[in-house]
Amino acid sequence: MGRLAHRTRRTAVAALLAAALTVPLSAAARPNVPAPAPAALPPLTPAGLATAYAANRADATRAARMAAAHGDSRRAAADRAIGSTRRQPLAFDGRGAGLVSEVFGDLAHAGHIAVLVPGSDTSLDTYPRFHRAAEALYVAANRGPGPRTAVVAWLGYRTPATVSTTVATTTRADEAAPQLQSFVRTLRELAPGAHLSVVCHSYGSVVCGRAAHGLDVADIALVGSPGTGAGDVAALGTRARVWAARGGDDWVADVPHVRVDLLLATVGLGADPVSRDFGARVFDAGPADHSGYFTPGSASLANLARITRGETSEVTRG
Numbered sequence: 001m002g003r004l005a006h007r008t009r010r011t012a013v014a015a016l017l018a019a020a021l022t023v024p025l026s027a028a029a030r031p032n033v034p035a036p037a038p039a040a041l042p043p044l045t046p047a048g049l050a051t052a053y054a055a056n057r058a059d060a061t062r063a064a065r066m067a068a069a070h071g072d073s074r075r076a077a078a079d080r081a082i083g084s085t086r087r088q089p090l091a092f093d094g095r096g097a098g099l100v101s102e103v104f105g106d107l108a109h110a111g112h113i114a115v116l117v118p119g120s121d122t123s124l125d126t127y128p129r130f131h132r133a134a135e136a137l138y139v140a141a142n143r144g145p146g147p148r149t150a151v152v153a154w155l156g157y158r159t160p161a162t163v164s165t166t167v168a169t170t171t172r173a174d175e176a177a178p179q180l181q182s183f184v185r186t187l188r189e190l191a192p193g194a195h196l197s198v199v200c201h202s203y204g205s206v207v208c209g210r211a212a213h214g215l216d217v218a219d220i221a222l223v224g225s226p227g228t229g230a231g232d233v234a235a236l237g238t239r240a241r242v243w244a245a246r247g248g249d250d251w252v253a254d255v256p257h258v259r260v261d262l263l264l265a266t267v268g269l270g271a272d273p274v275s276r277d278f279g280a281r282v283f284d285a286g287p288a289d290h291s292g293y294f295t296p297g298s299a300s301l302a303n304l305a306r307i308t309r310g311e312t313s314e315v316t317r318g
Contacts, residue, residue: 035094046108056089063094098124111147119202177211213237227269244280247288
C-alpha cells in the first residue's frame with residue numbers, strides 16, 4: 001500500500017473515531033450462516049485434548065456442508081479447512097460470525113504457551129489470515145533450542161467492525177474479558193508449569209487490557225494497539241510484564257487517544273500504550289504496518305517470539 005493510501009486510511013479512521021464522540025453507537029451487521037451447535041464436551045484435560053480436537057473438526061466439517069448448502073462458499077472453505085485432520089481446534093462454533101480456538105503445537109507438554117488475541121473484523125470468514133499470524137508466531141518461537149512453545153489462536157469473542165462506532169468503545173472487550181480469563185485459567189490447569197503469555201493485536205489489546213487483572217500470565221504484549229481502556233500500566237491491575245509496540249507504518253498511530261463519558265456510553269480507548277506515560281516496556285516493531293506484526297523475518301515477530309519464550313533480556317527495545 002502506498003503512502004497516499006496509508007494517509008487516506010489514517011485520516012478516515014481518525015475521523016471515524018472522532019465522530020464516534022457525537023453519533024449514536026450501532027452494532028456492525030454480521031452474517032447469519034447456519035451451522036450446528038458446538039459439541040458438548042467434558043472439561044478439558046491433557047488426556048482429552050485429542051478427543052476435543054476430533055469433535056471440533058467434525059463440527060467444522062458439518063458446518064462446511066451447511067454453509068455450502070446455504071450458498072456461502074467462502075465460509076464453507078474456511079470451515080472445511082478447520083475440519084482438516086491436520087488441525088487442532090480446541091473450540092468451534094460456526095454459527096453467525098463464528099468462534100474458534102486453535103492450537104499450534106503440543107499444548108499439554110509445552111514449556112511456553114502464547115495466546116494470540118485478534119482485533120476487529122476477525123471472524124470465520126477472515127480466519128485464514130489470523131491462522132497465518134498464529135502459525136508464523138509458532139514457527140518463530142520454536143526456531144531455537146529449549147522447551148517447545150505452543151500457540152493458541154483465540155477467536156473467542158465477537159469482534160467489532162473496523163468501520164463502526166463500536167470499535168471506539170470497550171463494550172465488546174468488556175464482554176470478551178471474562179471469556180479470555182476463563183480460557184487462560186483452563187490453559188493453566190492443562191499445563192500448570194508452563195510460561196504463559198498473551199499477544200494482543202489491535203482491538204485485541206483492548207480485550208487484554210480489560211481482562212488483565214484476571215489473567216494469570218507472565219507477559220502481556222500489545223501490538224498495533226489503539227488503547228486498552230486504561231490510563232497506564234498500573235490501572236491494568238496486573239503483575240504481568242506489559243509490553244507494547246507500534247510499527248513505523250501503522251495507521252493506528254493517528255487514532256485519537258481520548259476517553260470521554262457520554263450519556264449512554266464511554267467512548268474512546270484511553271492512553272497510547274507506547275507513550276512514556278503509559279509505562280509499558282516498548283519494543284522494536286520495525287516498519288510494520290497494521291497487518292505486518294507477524295510477517296516472517298520481521299523485527300516485530302522476532303521480538304514477540306522472544307517474549308513468548310520468556311527471553312526478556314533479548315527483546316530489542318523501541
